[in-house]
Amino acid sequence: MSFSEKQEALVKEAWEIMKEDIPALSLYFFTQVLEIAPAAKGLFSFLKDAEEIPENNPKLKAHAIKVFKMTCEAAIQLREKGEVVVSDSTLKYLGSVHVQKGVVEPHFAVVKEGVLRTVEKGVGEKWNEEMKEAWSEAYDQLAAAILAEMNKEI
Ligand code: HEM
Ligand code: ISQ
Incomplete structure (x- = not known):
């Protein structure tokens, strides 16, 4: 399935709204x-x-922002x-950080759910399917690119 201009616009639109409320949304x-994975x-x-x-x-804010920003950049690409x-160096870094910290594949679905719930909360009534x-x-x-790099690491 190809990614349309409309889809790119929806991701960007959400992130623009969310930027206004970073502290609360990071939390x-x-x-x-x-809540989904307490052990994380x-x-x-x-x-x-x-x-x-x-x-x-x-640090918490900076980390949360990175995940959203990178997802937004992924949409543009x-x-x-x-x-x-x-970029190769960024991917290498992301692959090694996540392997080192003990992140495993099932965690990606958990973080995905967290991302979606946070966008839903952030955009309020603009949220839709x-x-x-x-x-x-x-x-x-984006997760697939990071996971592929993680698998190369191990
Ligand atoms: C660190 C992005 C998925 C757990 C990082 C960093 C980035 C990042 C950019 C490095 C921060 C820095 O050193 O400045 C992403 C993106 C993801 C993703 C874009 C998905 C598309 C995950 C998943 C987990 C996870 C699924 C598992 C719960 C961590 C941990 C760190 C980290 C534990 C290190 C935090 C620390 O400094 O203690 N991530 N991540 N990440 N990520 Fe992710
Ligand atoms: C994964 N990687 C980096 C930052 C994060 C913030 C919240 C949840 C998951 C994350």
Whole structure:
């Protein structure tokens, strides 16, 4: 299935809205991920010793932003080139960080659900099935590129 201009626009539109509310949405994102997979808490350096998810942790915000930004960039590439292109050095870095931290394939579905729930919360009434599909597709393709690199690492 090819990625349309409309889909790219839906991903960008959502991210533009979400940018206005980064602190709350970052917290929501982690909360969703840990609600689905509580054990994932131990993977994150800035969470593992915390009682609860810290409300104003710059690292937490920065990490959450990266996932959304990269998914948004993936959407742009999918529309432009028909595939997700991540620079070799970035992919190598992402592959090794995730392997080192103990991330495994099933985690990607958990984070995906967290991403979708967070976009839904972030955009409010603009949320719809088409927007969900566009984010899903962009995330899946990005995740596949990271996973392929992770599998090369091991
Ligand atoms: C670190 C992106 C999926 C867990 C990172 C970093 C990036 C990133 C950019 C490096 C941050 C930095 O060093 O500045 C992504 C993207 C994903 C993805 C785009 C999916 C498309 C996952 C999944 C998990 C995960 C499925 C498992 C729960 C982690 C952990 C770190 C990390 C534990 C290290 C955090 C720390 O510093 O302690 N990720 N990630 N990631 N990611 Fe992901
Ligand atoms: C995965 N990788 C980096 C950052 C993240 C933030 C929240 C949930 C999953 C993540």
